[in-house]
Amino acid sequence: MRSIDLTAVSWRKSSYSNQDGGACVEVSDDFAAVVPVRDSKVPYGPALVFPTVGWASFVSAIRGGQLSD
8 A cells, every 4th residue: 555645735624514613524635546534633643545536426425415414
């Protein structure tokens, strides 16, 4: 498995994150093939890295209401 250096990555908070500081997910758009995802409350903790196609499918399913609480 190849390691990805995330030290200089630009992060943005997901529009689906809780505005009260609760469930805050941050993603990076800095890579073409993968999307790193992290918990904004633990910025120096681990990040999950998803293939761009898989992340796009996940976001599409959320927007389409296919995934619920």
